[in-house]
Amino acid sequence: MALFTFKLPDIGEGISEAEIVGWHVKVGDRVEEDQPIADMMTDKATVEMESPVAGKVMRLAGEPGDQVPIGSMLVEIEVEGEAEVAPVADAPPPSKAAIEAEVPGEAVIEQIAPAQNEASTPVSTEPVDAEFQLSQQHEAKGQAILASPAVRARAKELGIDLAQVKPTADRIRHADLDAYLLYGSGQGYRPAGRSGKRADEQVKVIGMRRRIAENMAASKRHIPHFTYVEEIDVTALEELREQLNAGRGDRPKLTMLPLLIVALCKALPDFPMLNARYDDEVGVVTRHGSVHLGMATQTDAGLMVPVIRDAQDRNVWQLAGEIRRLADAARTGKAKSEELSGSTLTLTSLGPLGGIATTPVINRPEVAIIGPNRVIERPVFRGKEIVAAKLMNLSISCDHRVVDGWDAASFVQAVRKLLEAPAFLFVD
Incomplete structure (x- = not known):
């Protein structure tokens, strides 16, 4: 040997x-x-x-x-x-x-479903307990158990056989382990209205979570943020989106995002300071002629920012297809390194989780980040009549060292005009 x-x-x-x-x-x-x-x-x-x-x-x-x-x-x-x-x-x-990604400033563009592939288990050099060995034996017999490395590690620490845990979705999650502890290990049914007592848990901050923590701290430490929020009437935009989807054929379904990206790209030439990166060590701001849009995306491993290259040259259908492709690549770990760097502006949203307003954190060294919020229907005055309208708040956070509040507000107002009269999105 x-x-x-x-x-x-x-x-x-x-x-x-x-x-x-x-x-x-x-x-x-x-x-x-x-x-x-x-x-x-x-x-x-x-x-x-x-x-x-x-x-x-x-x-x-x-x-x-x-x-x-x-x-x-x-x-x-x-x-x-x-x-x-x-x-x-x-x-x-x-x-x-x-590839897991360059960490963005805030939350997600859309809730991305977890990947369907089985994750591997991070295993320490300590002896493996009997329950964990039993779980491994189930897999050895061809009974695949889908769970992330973090879930597997926690199950090992708790002595839970993952083969005995019933997933609520496509794979076992932390919530499924919690449910198993409450109902599946002899503790009985928990009465409605009681949350139940849980043991304290210490989680080591490593890997992607540590990168997120470091980048967030650096962004807030170095960049003086300010946030501006405006309400936008997207009634006409939503009607247009429904009409486009009705005749889309085999093209990808349109969400609000491709239309919003078109509006951003049409407004940015008049506000070049927003599509920029600031090297504060040498005191140089690079204003970019092309819009390389970072798309904050949630994955099982954490937040990733795949980049839509030259977004200004793509139509709504191309943007919709690229959003789907990059999201899938990020989710499955197949995104290339060049697809995860070089963004000049980032778009971030809580997607279906909604929210009235957000104060997103800038993806350093960029100088701005834009966050659309939930679309809600409310009564509004139009002339002397009260009608139902679909309204959405649009948030923007900027680096106050290089972007003035007037410029940020003026940019959002320009975007607002395009979204409230969406025919102008398709006029050169």
Whole structure:
């Protein structure tokens, strides 16, 4: 037998270290060549590392949350053979990458359904309890259990056999574990109106959640935000959207977002300071001629910002298709690195969750972020008559170092005119 040392390779982003997000193996496991062994996070991506050899895992570099320098030991594997196996100092970048994203300023554009693929389990080097082993045995017998790494890790800590947990949707979630603890482990039915007592839980802030925390803190620390909110009558816009959808054929269904993006792109040339990025270290603002729109998207791993390139050159149907494609790519971890960076302005919304108004956090180094809110129907005066109208608040947060309040308000008013008279969206 010989000991093979797999060293963390240069992932290709010019980084000096990467964070352990989760292990797919534990000490004592048998691994095969090309089998996933760990998820490692860089500044912008989570990369799945694969074993270059087959053998028995003898040592792991650390626990989830630990940083591993490039070129240092990640895993030691015992392999068959007489001669000592040379360390892999310059292993090629992994062939399979699950890109998770540049973190946005705030919430989501649309509620994205979770991916239908099964997530892998981050496993520590501690002994596995009997319930967790039972769960793994169910999977070994071909009974697939769909759950995120975080849910699996929590189930392991609680000693819950995931095969005994009934999911309420397509996969087991934290809420399903809570329900199992309340109803499925001998505690009986909980009377209506009582929330029940839950034990305190400590969750280590690592991986994507730590990136979100760091980016949010940096944005609020460096950028003096101000937020402006205006009410917009979208009655005519909603009627137009319904008409377009009625005759869309095999084209993607239109939501409010493609129409809003067209309005933003038509208004931005008169307000170039909003479609910009500010390098505060050298004191330079770059006003961009093209609109590369960041689209804040919710995924199981956290918020991601895929980018619609040259949004100003796309029609509503093309925008609708690109929104769907990028959202699916982000959700399934198939988004490319170039699709997750370089945005000049970000659009964010709570989607079906609604909300009267939001104060979104800027996606640094951009200088503005726009958030449409819930569309509601209310009575309004039109002349001397009271009619039903569909109204939506539009929020914008700006960097007050480079954007004045007058400019932000004037831009929103220009967008408002286009949305309230939507025929102008299609006039050059």
